[in-house]
Amino acid sequence: MITIGKVLQRRFFKGYRVLAGEGGLDREVQSVVLFDAPDGFKWCKGNEWVVTTGYLFLDNIELFEELILFLHEKNVAAIGIKPDRYLKEIPNRIINLCNELKFPLISVPWNVRWSDIINEVNTMAVTNFILKMAKKEDNLSKAFADIKTTNNVKDIVMALEDELYRPVELLDMLNEKIYFKDKEKDLDQDYYNRLWNPPCKHEKEVLCDNLNIVRYKDLDGECGYNTWVILPIESYGSKIVYLVIWEKDHRLDYYDILLIRLSYLLLSYIYDKSFITGIYEGRFQDELVEEIVESDQLDRQRIFKKAGKLNVGIKHEYISIVIEEKDADINLYEWRDDISQYIYRIFGRENTIFGLLAKNQIVILHSVDGKNRKSIYHDIKQKSLELINSLENRIEGSIFRGGVSHTTGDIVYMNKGYDECTKTLKIGRYIYGEEKIINYKDLGLFGLIEMDFFTREGLEILREDLAPILDLEDRYELLETLKAYLKHNCNSNLAAKELFIHPNTVRYRVAKIQEIIDIDLQNPVERIKLEVLLQFDELLIK
Incomplete structure (x- = not known):
């Protein structure tokens, strides 16, 4: 929080003097507004520093008193005036009123431009916001060094909510999570759809074309909130995150939008960096999966060490899934980003690793810890079918088929699961024809046939x-x-x-x-x- 007292401590404001209301220097400042119209003060919403030449008060001290009472009631931070321009001195009744209300009255040097004051305060506010998000690190990049965790995203949500005084949510489509100020929960697709397509009568207003910031207003009061603002955040062409601000009683102003834009930049930085790291992570996952499924004699400790570097749970119980594309002309490596997004959206990032073998085979190891044994195979089959449908819709001309293992076990044991999957694909096509997904146990006695x-x-x-x-x-x-x-x-x-x-x-x-x-x-x-x-x-x- 930036107070009027902290503002006056900056070198730029060295010649400014507190004439009255020194007891209110702990009032928060969020923006600077210019007042030189008789009724201009009526649009203040709170936390502004109002500045004026004082011309309107030259023969109207009553207006001066009315203004101060109104600004105090609205929780405005302070009023700055150039007493050397029109008012040669401030009347005692105004000084006494400001002292009584603890409402700061500040003398502004006559030769200072209003735009310089506005820029200085805005710069200070934005800088404070950056430091808050970066946990006051000297080097901003240190705050985002560990992009594998969600801590930095939560910090941004928390900082933005504190600054806007409004509830803020971050919808992470890739990880299927909603991040709040102090918690997170699984993303409900219906909830996301209601935000973009409200079931109530509403109107839509574009606040920023470039960033596609949109405000929705509930016209009937059926959606629970009067208005909310949504900002989609892209990473390399894909919308994977949505920032949602619930406006409550007051609409966002220029300063608020400025902080939202800044949040957009920081979140884009985090997710872009995560994307780039994901490219290298994907390559290492390919190597790990390949070593697991193709080695006859596995070095258990070596596999565990590699898995640990990729944050892969070595004690989880996994099931194997192999998805193959039959067209030799389609190279799945060229579609890795899409494949990654679909897999993590459908199976969940925390419970799944995958690798590409050759150019036409996807190997997925999915954690089934604590799940009902009877429902595992049905659930995996449905998710695998959803993945195949997504891939075939995305990759023109592609035809995918999949096999699911019956064996489950730790990550080292998954070479047996992989063998079951490939056998299922090989034999299953003759038994089940064009069936898209086949479980190994569905082969029955045919599963006993050696390759x-x-x-x-x-x-x-x-x-x-x-x-x-x-x-x-x-x-x-x-x-x-x-x-x-x-x-x-x-x-x-x-x-x-x-x-x-x-x-x-x-x-x-x-x-x-x-x-x-x-x-x-x-x-x-x-x-x-x-x-x-x-x-x-x-x-x-x-």
């Missing part, structure tokens, strides 16, 4: 039983008919209905197959064997 099964040698063994059919021109029709026939427990009518053909056609094709490969479809073991093989018909035909 060697998909090598050239493995596929040759797989093809042996069906090889005579695979060389025929009508192999696609025969295999499709056999799959439907087995699916419906060897019922020709149901198979025909699914394939939109006559039941006799089904019987003919099945008989042809039995003749070619000499298989007994009445034998349940043979049927199971065929059903498993036919899940991989794409590989068989290749």
Whole structure:
């Protein structure tokens, strides 16, 4: 807080004298206003230092008294007057009144320009605000050195609220948090939507085009507050933070907007620095994830040390998620910023790390500490699907699929989870077709198939039983008919209905197959064997 007493201690105000009301030098100053119109004082809102030439009081001491009483009631900081211009001396009744009210009456040198006083006080106020936000550090950058914590953001919210005398909130879309002066809570998307699209009758006023500062006014009194102001803050082209000021009974003035602009600069600095650090952090996360999932023999202590440097919880229980993009022409490294924002918005920054492997694979390790085992897989599947939809909407022409591990464990144990995810992606496409997200446990017995099964040698063994059919021109029709026939427990009518053909056609094709490969479809073991093989018909035909 800047008091009129502190202002007068500055070198610039050396020639100023307190004529009366010295007991009120602890009054707060927020701005300087010029008064030289008979009714100009009526628009004071409080905490101003009113300055005047005194011309209006030359033959009207009653107006002088009325002015002082009004300014005192409005909690104005002080009045400054140039007594050598028009009033050669201040009447005793004015001196006594100011002393009685402890309302400072200050003599201003006649040759001082009003603009110099205004600039000096504004500079002092802004400097004080900067020091307050920076915790009075000599070097501002020291205050923002640790951008991994939210302390600096909270400091700005606290300092701004103290200066504006109005509630201030910071909506952090990236971390899904709302920061208040003395607390924080999870961001509710509905709450955010109501701020930008109030459900009540309202009007919208743009306060600053360049920074897109907007005021909303509740016209019916249904939203809880009369007016509120919103300022979006961008970091490298993305709106990730919103500053909200609830105006209460008084609207923001020029000085208030100035402090909001300053807060904008400081917050932009913090989040931009966080973004730049995130680039390097992302690269190190890639290396950490790659070392975890691709090493046969992990150095547990080495992994824990690396994870600690990235503030990754080494004692958390993680589940693995692998998201792959099938188009070879799309390089996910070029979309890392978007991928990062989507992942942290959906899964939460504090509970998640991720890395990019090659140019088409995203590996996510998500903490599931304390969560109900039955709900984990459903919850992760839904979040993964939301991530895929977001990525496909953002990256034109992209097609993503994902696998979720069944195994959970500490960060070192996640190489097994990664193997489960990649197996799910490999096998799941043949069993579940175009399904976007598949859990490893959904593979059932197919999860027991070793990945060697998909090598050239493995596929040759797989093809042996069906090889005579695979060389025929009508192999696609025969295999499709056999799959439907087995699916419906060897019922020709149901198979025909699914394939939109006559039941006799089904019987003919099945008989042809039995003749070619000499298989007994009445034998349940043979049927199971065929059903498993036919899940991989794409590989068989290749």
